[in-house]
Amino acid sequence: MSLTESSPLKAAEAASISSRSLATLSVKARNDALTSIHNALSRERDKILQANALDLKAASKAAQDGSLSQAVLKRLDLGRAGKYDDMLKGILDVRELEDPVGRITLRTQLDDDLELTRVTCPIGVLLIIFEARPEVIANIASLAIKSGNAAILKGGKESTESFHAISSVISEALLHTKVPNAAIQLFETRDVVNQLLSMDQYIDLVIPRGSNELVRYIKDHTKIPVLGHADGLxxxxxxxxxxxxxxxxxxxxxxxxxxxxxxxxxxxxxxxxxxxxxxxxxxxxxxxxxxxxxxxxxxxxxxxxxxxxxxxxxxxxxxxxxxxxxxxxxxxxxxxxxxxxxxxxxxxxxxxxxxxxxxxxxxxxxxxxxxxxxxxxxxxxxxxxxxxxxADGMRYGFGTEVGISTNKIHSRGPVGLEGLTIYKYLVKGKGQTAGEYGEGKKAWMHKQLPL
Amino acid sequence: MSLTESSPLKAAEAASISSRSLATLSVKARNDALTSIHNALSRERDKILQANALDLKAASKAAQDGSLSQAVLKRLDLGRAGKYDDMLKGILDVRELEDPVGRITLRTQLDDDLELTRVTCPIGVLLIIFEARPEVIANIASLAIKSGNAAILKGGKESTESFHAISSVISEALLHTKVPNAAIQLFETRDVVNQLLSMDQYIDLVIPRGSNELVRYIKDHTKIPVLGHADGLxxxxxxxxxxxxxxxxxxxxxxxxxxxxxxxxxxxxxxxxxxxxxxxxxxxxxxxxxxxxxxxxxxxxxxxxxxxxxxxxxxxxxxxxxxxxxxxxxxxxxxxxxxxxxxxxxxxxxxxxxxxxxxxxxxxxxxxxxxxxxxxxxxxxxxxxxxxxxADGMRYGFGTEVGISTNKIHSRGPVGLEGLTIYKYLVKGKGQTAGEYGEGKKAWMHKQLPL
Structure with missing residues (x-):
């Protein structure tokens, strides 16, 4: 993970390139990275809570001015009873979930020595835009790594210090793992959002977590698919x-x-x-x-x-x-x-x-x-x-949720790790061609094989 | 099916409303509609080929002028050996495919007397924009009905007479079935395309079938998800x-x-x-x-x-x-x-x-x-x-294909009927609430049940 100082374009390009190698890591390598993040965040609790205290101080002032709501103030506070431990436990919970990558969902014998396999794989690069909760960074980094996706994260300005601290700890922790550093990148400033939303050549899916206004703004300003819901009526x-x-x-x-x-x-x-x-x-x-x-x-x-x-x-x-x-x-x-x-x-x-x-x-x-x-x-x-x-991913038994989608395609309702994957078709042959099959020629076998 | 003379807005609204009842039809009712379409198109072959001949005549002239390619001319010709029969057979092939709707893909016991089921369902309203091939109308109408989706079709101007004839035959055939007439609607004129592409409140998925330019234009002019590929490099x-x-x-x-x-x-x-x-x-x-x-x-x-x-x-x-x-x-x-x-x-x-x-x-x-x-x-x-x-839906054994998708979400590669469905989560309980569960309260059971 890196707290990005490069341009959004370079960051997105780097995320896209690193997503290729992340996608091929074994589940053990991905899980090891989660362990490493968990241990580092556990070790550096004091440092992170100190940073969080700075955010809280600024936010309390804003709340006194009336420019920030008490609800946001509460969400910012990583020091609240159980919250930090929940964040740590969440990382291990994600680690323990079944690997969503490499699941075979279709196997068809097309002919002798010609087999079609459909296998789940990561989507590529996620852009996650969220508001006040600083623990989301650990949560989302875990989900992205577990599902083999690179992620670009844009946090809310109220939690800048907390993000900074958490991100530097995660970054350091990932150095000792097989996850490429550019696979998880963080932006702090709002001015990059529109640029990131325009990069449909590098970013495959946008996940907003926050207010209706945030989600609606994002849906209206990008051609990249957006997973989530603006309204819950x-x-x-x-x-x-x-x-x-x-x-x-x-x-x-x-x-x-x-x-x-x-x-x-x-x-x-x-x-x-x-x-x-x-x-x-x-x-x-x-x-x-x-x-x-x-x-x-x-x-x-x-x-x-x-x-x-x-x-x-x-x-x-x-x-x-x-x-x-x-x-x-x-x-x-x-x-x-x-x-x-x-x-x-x-x-x-x-x-x-x-x-x-x-x-x-x-x-x-x-x-x-x-x-x-x-x-x-x-x-x-x-x-x-x-x-x-x-209606909630935890309650449905998905272990965790990325959000709840009201989209009509891809993923609907509470979205777990499965919603962060797609699939590809693998064909293994011995040199077969399309021209060999058809009327008056060889027939396709189309025999379903056990998964 | 109706050859629409109303505004795109009214047509899309009507399609959306009719999609609700189409979605609840039994597979028998949907299959019966396909049989009815097949029989009517079989009966009215001469009438349709006469209309097609008018298109061909106009197109031949355009081809002589050089304003239309020979390839397009060839694609227009429904009278070519085997083509009409292939179109008819295609409808029956779709009818024989496994019902993609109502498949249970997850069953979880959340608690005693509280069950979660994930069941496949139609997406809603499809907008299909295609170019010269007049047989696509029968093909797409079949796929839409089989998968329980309403469809708005926009054909190419070169095949206006053929579309007109085919659509009136299908329309008449559907009158004797349970499929609502507004579930399949056809537009002939190009000026409606941009309006239709803007109706993301009614249209859930756009499927372009045609040239790279067509697909790219559509991807650039809509917020509705587009299934397909512009390039095949x-x-x-x-x-x-x-x-x-x-x-x-x-x-x-x-x-x-x-x-x-x-x-x-x-x-x-x-x-x-x-x-x-x-x-x-x-x-x-x-x-x-x-x-x-x-x-x-x-x-x-x-x-x-x-x-x-x-x-x-x-x-x-x-x-x-x-x-x-x-x-x-x-x-x-x-x-x-x-x-x-x-x-x-x-x-x-x-x-x-x-x-x-x-x-x-x-x-x-x-x-x-x-x-x-x-x-x-x-x-x-x-x-x-x-x-x-x-790489082709028929060759993969999907029976038919809607197109080949290079999207990173929802459906990738050759898209069969499965790509025209999504799912919903059904919860059946005895009055359970979220507040009953959690720390110090009842625990979720999360027991996977057989499908």
Missing amino acids: CAIYIHSDADADMAKKVILDSKCGYPAACNAVETLLVHDDALLSVLPTVAEAILQQGVSLRCDEKSKLILSTFLSPASTALLQSATEADYDTEFLDLVLAIKTIPAAPHSVDLAIAHINAHSSHHTDAILTSSRDVAEAFMAGVDSAGVYWNASTRI | CAIYIHSDADADMAKKVILDSKCGYPAACNAVETLLVHDDALLSVLPTVAEAILQQGVSLRCDEKSKLILSTFLSPASTALLQSATEADYDTEFLDLVLAIKTIPAAPHSVDLAIAHINAHSSHHTDAILTSSRDVAEAFMAGVDSAGVYWNASTRI
Whole structure:
């Protein structure tokens, strides 16, 4: 790893060249590099925390001025209980994951002595642009090395000192490994971002980690594929036969567990029949948690007759825009789905038109209705009787995640190491040509072989 | 299918909406639609060939003017022996392929009564832009329907009458099926292309089929992912121990089998030791086929001493630009790779820097050298002792291909139906929440279940 002082063009070119040799390293060599990084970061904890303290000092001042949020300040702090250890453990966790490179996913005998093999391989060069969290640098460097990809990292300016310290420790640690130094490069200044985003000849994939604004800016300013999501507008549909207690439990978690998360629920669709049987229980519980409800006319009317006057006073009227808004806060839009022979189709149509295709759920006791919902909703995650907050790479068992993608190609939902690989086709022959095969000539064998 | 007269925006919106219901059709319903298209096109052969004759008449005139190439004229002709039948057979071939939709690729028990399933699904809306071949419309409509994707097709102006006829027949045929009519839409005029390329809210993937210029134009004018390749600059490296007869056979096929193909070889890298032992045999054979050789100094010198004076007179000197040129013609650039302990690494470095990452081959009798080459070359196809012309979906056993991709994400190499799908994660629970799990709480089970 090197804290880059060269031009973005030279850095990208060097990353591209080094990605070739990184791609051919054995899993042992890649894992050894992770061990080396882990040990070095463990050894240099004090030095890094001292650097982090400088960032924190500057950030505290900015927070007092009001030019930096308390949330960012909190994210910056590597000294918080358990955070540094989590960072260290994360490196070892990635090391222990199954090697995503070199997996054979197809083997076909094309003819005698002519075999086709499809084998997973690294993508090449990743550009990762992230904001305040300084531990991301260790996390991303680990993921990149494990998957055999070179990475160019651009951190947020608030954590310059921490990055500097972490990067110099990692850089030193990599010197004793087979990972080329130029394979992981770090930029600190914002002015290089647009240049990097233009280098589609060297950079294969951009992964932004940060605010919606960051992701949207990046998607709008590059031709390189971007893995991630700008929005997380998740919906839950309460069908007529939903269980009220289950609905209360799931929606409390989906809305209040971590309202700023991309997998928090923002829109509640309620079957007309559930307005009476389910919604009041749900509304009572989440109002107590301080959630503002933005209701359509019918749901507001019904809730008013059930809730206490104090609670009723908190109900707001929804505008159409509320159904297209990711609140990222203790706010929930509620919309009634008319009772009809196929109410679920109306809920599906609303979600396909308004959600961000991240994660959407149905609460119902009917398998048929749930299956129609899961088939019809076009989102990365479609859930039946479970909280949208389960959408997460750790929770899915991927060990770690690079991010959650709402793309329609390559990788969708929580992206683990698999999303950092592609494949190539290897053909091994004895001099066969295409011209030998075809009508009136030899026939292709096309026999599937065991993997 | 409808020959669209509405605005591109309305067409794309309609395609997007219809893609939702197409995505939920059973494989039987999708296959029935293919049968229906096949039968209708079979029945209406005369009508379509009459329309095609009008296109041919106009094109012949343009060819006489010199404003259209003979190659395009030939591609337009649906009446050529076997072509119409091939088109019909292609539809049935696609119908018989394994259903790419609904395949379960991951099943994980997250907890008791909480299961995660990853299931393949259509991508959504495809925009396919193609040039002269009128049969592509039937081919692409079949692939789209089979994979559950809506498609907007934009054909070339040379085949307007043929498209018109084919599209009205397919449209009529689909009326009696469950495939929504708006799922396949056709545009004839070029002025809509830029508008369609801007509709990333409705269109999920662009597939261009045509010239390098077409593909490059499209890649430069859209934010929608593009599946395909602009260039097919393939290289073959002749190692020191390559067999001369095998090299002759493979290179004759790779260069002369179909020089305008993307998988034809354009650059020959020759190990210094093979200049004497292999290259003369190869050169003699391909010169006889009319191939122009653009040689570096050393290969030219050596060939001059071996070839007849008449052949020697045909040798040209290569410029650096020749190693970056896709000739698409009977021209081959030759470059010497110095004899060194790791000559293969020099060949790999040349290929990674100059090839278009399509398909590159090594000819060698050494397994170790071949394996180094296959690991080090970053291309969609990497071959050992086989012709680059084998890079093709039919030859790989995919039944059909949408195109060959040199992208680094999603789908690489010949793209079959699998490349037209993505997946979604389904979670089925009993009301579980994210908040129940974690340190001091319930642990995730993460038990892999059989597929």
